[in-house]
Amino acid sequence: QSFSCMMTTAEEASITVAAATATAGVARPGEAAIKAQYLVPRAARSSEDTAAADAAAEEQDKCGGSSNGGNGGWGAGRKRGGQQDGGDKRAGPPAKKQRQAERTKIAASRICSFARVGSACTFDRCKYSHDVAGFLAAKPADLGPTCYVFRTRGMCPSGYACRFGADHIKDGNLVTDPCVVEKAKSLAEINHLNKPMQISLRKKTHKFDKSVQLIQDYRKSKQQAASCLPGGAAASASPAPTPSPVPTPSPAPVSPSPSPVTPEISVTAPTAAPANSVTLAAPANSLAAPATEIAASMQPPVVEAATPLAAAAAEAKPTSGPHMGGWWGGGAETGALMNQPHAAFADSVLLPREKRVIDWHNKLYLAPLTTVGNLPFRRICKRFGADVTCGEMAMGQNLIDGMTSEWALIRRHPCEDLFGVQLCGSRMETMTKCAELLNESVQMDFVDLNAGCPIDCIYNKGCGAALLERPRRIGECTLPMSKMLDCPVTLKVRIGKDEKCPDVHRKVMPFLRDWGVSMAVVHGRSRQQRYGKLSDWSYIGSCVKAAGDVPVLGNGDVYTWESYRDALATSGAQSCTLARGALIKPWLFTEIKERRHWDISSSERLDIVRDFANYGLEHWGSDAQGVFNTRTFLCQWLAFAYRYIPVGLLDVLPPHINDRAPAYFGRDDLETLMASEKVPDWIKITEMVLGPAGPDFSFEPKHRAKNE
Numbered sequence: 001q002s003f004s005c006m007m008t009t010a011e012e013a014s015i016t017v018a019a020a021t022a023t024a025g026v027a028r029p030g031e032a033a034i035k036a037q038y039l040v041p042r043a044a045r046s047s048e049d050t051a052a053a054d055a056a057a058e059e060q061d062k063c064g065g066s067s068n069g070g071n072g073g074w075g076a077g078r079k080r081g082g083q084q085d086g087g088d089k090r091a092g093p094p095a096k097k098q099r100q101a102e103r104t105k106i107a108a109s110r111i112c113s114f115a116r117v118g119s120a121c122t123f124d125r126c127k128y129s130h131d132v133a134g135f136l137a138a139k140p141a142d143l144g145p146t147c148y149v150f151r152t153r154g155m156c157p158s159g160y161a162c163r164f165g166a167d168h169i170k171d172g173n174l175v176t177d178p179c180v181v182e183k184a185k186s187l188a189e190i191n192h193l194n195k196p197m198q199i200s201l202r203k204k205t206h207k208f209d210k211s212v213q214l215i216q217d218y219r220k221s222k223q224q225a226a227s228c229l230p231g232g233a234a235a236s237a238s239p240a241p242t243p244s245p246v247p248t249p250s251p252a253p254v255s256p257s258p259s260p261v262t263p264e265i266s267v268t269a270p271t272a273a274p275a276n277s278v279t280l281a282a283p284a285n286s287l288a289a290p291a292t293e294i295a296a297s298m299q300p301p302v303v304e305a306a307t308p309l310a311a312a313a314a315e316a317k318p319t320s321g322p323h324m325g326g327w328w329g330g331g332a333e334t335g336a337l338m339n340q341p342h343a344a345f346a347d348s349v350l351l352p353r354e355k356r357v358i359d360w361h362n363k364l365y366l367a368p369l370t371t372v373g374n375l376p377f378r379r380i381c382k383r384f385g386a387d388v389t390c391g392e393m394a395m396g397q398n399l400i401d402g403m404t405s406e407w408a409l410i411r412r413h414p415c416e417d418l419f420g421v422q423l424c425g426s427r428m429e430t431m432t433k434c435a436e437l438l439n440e441s442v443q444m445d446f447v448d449l450n451a452g453c454p455i456d457c458i459y460n461k462g463c464g465a466a467l468l469e470r471p472r473r474i475g476e477c478t479l480p481m482s483k484m485l486d487c488p489v490t491l492k493v494r495i496g497k498d499e500k501c502p503d504v505h506r507k508v509m510p511f512l513r514d515w516g517v518s519m520a521v522v523h524g525r526s527r528q529q530r531y532g533k534l535s536d537w538s539y540i541g542s543c544v545k546a547a548g549d550v551p552v553l554g555n556g557d558v559y560t561w562e563s564y565r566d567a568l569a570t571s572g573a574q575s576c577t578l579a580r581g582a583l584i585k586p587w588l589f590t591e592i593k594e595r596r597h598w599d600i601s602s603s604e605r606l607d608i609v610r611d612f613a614n615y616g617l618e619h620w621g622s623d624a625q626g627v628f629n630t631r632t633f634l635c636q637w638l639a640f641a642y643r644y645i646p647v648g649l650l651d652v653l654p655p656h657i658n659d660r661a662p663a664y665f666g667r668d669d670l671e672t673l674m675a676s677e678k679v680p681d682w683i684k685i686t687e688m689v690l691g692p693a694g695p696d697f698s699f700e701p702k703h704r705a706k707n708e
Contacts, residue, residue, distance in 0.1 A: 032659040033651040040663035111135045117159040118174050142166050143691030148614040149622050154180025161623035191442045193407040201402030211432045214480050360551045360574045363387040364589050367577040368422040371702050372636050375411055376615035385589035388418045393450050396425035396434040420446040426462040431477040435484040446487050452494040454527045465494055465527035471507045475515040482516025490519040495539055499526040502539055509546035521577055524556040541571040553577055559657035561592045583640035599647040602671035613689040631686045638682040639701040
């Protein structure tokens, strides 16, 4: 069976290189420049697309036109008004008792979590099966002869339920290797949610004494600030006349043209790192080039503004408004009065400690990535030289509620030597309690507050990028978090809501130190842009200048070592965070450190996919559910990885992250398969490392790579 992205007939495959060149033509704008001998003629592309559309229409006809694929589930074959074919108009969903009976039947076919590892069940009325012999008799055939988890840990936590169980189930008994078990203890994941804490969180009995005290101090300082207003408490009841504005430096307005004018940047000599910074050594397995070699070519310069926009950002901080100690608004005099209680609150020492200072200079930071930035993928990136990793974005309220799925996002592997936790929230009470909870139970090196997520479901809750429209909320969250945590607090932002009027350089960046933020990451796009246009690194340079002595990292469109070098030279940022570039090619960290283009082969890429599958089985489990999760998350990653164009096929270097690839052949069948944008081909790749997927497996990408 030929791959779906290849020509299907021998006649098409025999087209000469000259004919392919004539029909393919030159690269269109936005397309990657691929060598002519690897291009699929455009006539063949059109016929292939037509055949694919006809096949999809035929499949839909077979399913009776049902949008759910004709699976016979609830809703299949329904008509308007709730009527079903040959049924009663009042027919509704299955009754509650019927659903309960179905769940009981499914539970009875599953083995008890105690029985599957050979232990005695501690529950008197357990609804799961305890018949190990019957379970093994009905168990489907194994997916492979070797269990990676057993070979790595010396025992398999999935026990009898493992889909690779032949490796450690002998004569109906589980086998363990005590020597390997002892060695593997240092490789176990950490930051698990223990059962007693989960129960106390769910029952709302967990004590947050330190957070309550800190919140009370904040409210007292707020009341004192209100009493300092002219007229005392009565001032809030009857509005006072607006005082005459005090002239303060303000940035020049940005022209609302479709192509915003970005500030020009001039580069001066680099400055030395702070004297009190703690330099973290690179991991032993890092593939970095010599430090002196990298420092000579990638030393971040100091940026000086040459336009009114950047000059205004470099001026002294305003003394009024909602960003300073006047968190609570007010005019010039009001803000000046409110600075006093705010300073008292900021200087109050609730938890005296010496915070760790992280040197971010030239640290390659794998950005937090929802869904695809999971622990197995972070292990892949660490292997290729990532210096800093961060867990997926976790909702602060869900962590306080003890949700298992949310706590799974902050697990940490021992190879992650510099690891952070990213939180999302907008309420001071929630974020303060979450910080106290994490400080007590999680091993981490920094905590990051997400103020840049553009997703609607996050934005509509007032979180993520919505915080940029209410910057006082950022300070209300980060300052108590900084006082509560032993580790630094960092901030992730975008340039603003609208790219025509970027304002984060004046609303957020000058106040980072006052808000307890030790480092900020600036994504060079607005909330409305999402990922559709190029990142504005010149504006990131303005943010670097406005932040003063607070380190700033840039983010956006870094795909090669040249783009990394140019980004630092343009912005003067300490380093860059890598997101989509690392998803498309995880070896990007190696390319940057060794300053080269890696023409990686298809077999090497398949080995990376196999490592992800093994890490996934170790993380999610090797039972049926664990294999399903591993296969699903592997497909989520392949939805980005297929966009990689091998360096050996390109006519022009360096490639750009937003270039789209025309239809092309790889240098072998596997390379052609990996370039396919079709879901069945991604599933076929997973079957090479995880065994057959089965007819019931289906996949729908959560992130559309073309828009993300």
